[in-house]
């Protein structure tokens with residue numbers, strides 16, 4: 001690979017999103033188009049809880065390695081967004097409002113006992129990637145958030161329109177994400193534009209984003225196989 005300008009690098013990153021982001025997955029299309037049952041939506045929310053709950057742990061492993069006060073202060077905010085600044089606040093708690101609203105038992109959700117194996121492996125792979133790879137790759141792997149405001153808008157409007165068991169209150173998780181995600185991804189994009197200075201580093205950044213798209217994609221593959229095709233693995237949530 002030859003050295004790209006920062007604009008060319010950004011264009012390649014956006015191309016990866018256009019081709020591989022999970023808005024293109026058939027399970028999301030069904031979720032947003034109102035084609036799932038309440039039980040299938042429960043399975044989605046239950047499994048995705050593990051992603052939400054693991055994100056602050058993933059950010060904490062990166063925070064510990066960041067070399068400057070400015071970087072740590074920036075990254076610390078992500079942990080506060082998810083864990084909140086006191087009990088009952090933050091994104092993980094708001095995700096539980098969604099699982100409550102869908103009629104799932106909180107203790108069961110938080111126990112992660114009913115998780116699909118595919119969800120656990122995909123989410124853990126993301127946490128381990130961020131823990132083990134370079135700071136540049138770890139920051140680049142968060143860049144799927146460049147594409148999330150669009151899918152979140154589609155999801156909220158689609159789900160409100162199609163499902164009578166969904167309300168604005170149960171989907172409240174997503175409202176702050178519409179401002180948090182662009183703020184976070186603007187920072188991460190500026191960072192990789194500045195710090196990916198060799199062809200090898202640029203390739204590392206592109207591969208990190210592809211990896212992350214695969215994490216999100218395989219979570220939906222697991223849901224589709226278990227709850228649309230009806231092949232629920234032993235031990236996983238049975239609606």
Ligand SMILES: O=C(O)c1cc(C(=O)O)c2c(n1)C(=O)C(=O)c1cc(C(=O)O)[nH]c1-2
Nearest residue numbers: 055091141142143144145148151152177216
């Ligand atoms: O609803 C979505 O489709 C979606 C996607 C993503 C993403 O692209 O990784 C995140 C989120 N939501 C999200 O809510 C969130 O907090 C989040 C954190 C991260 C990350 O990689 O650090 N991605 C995402």
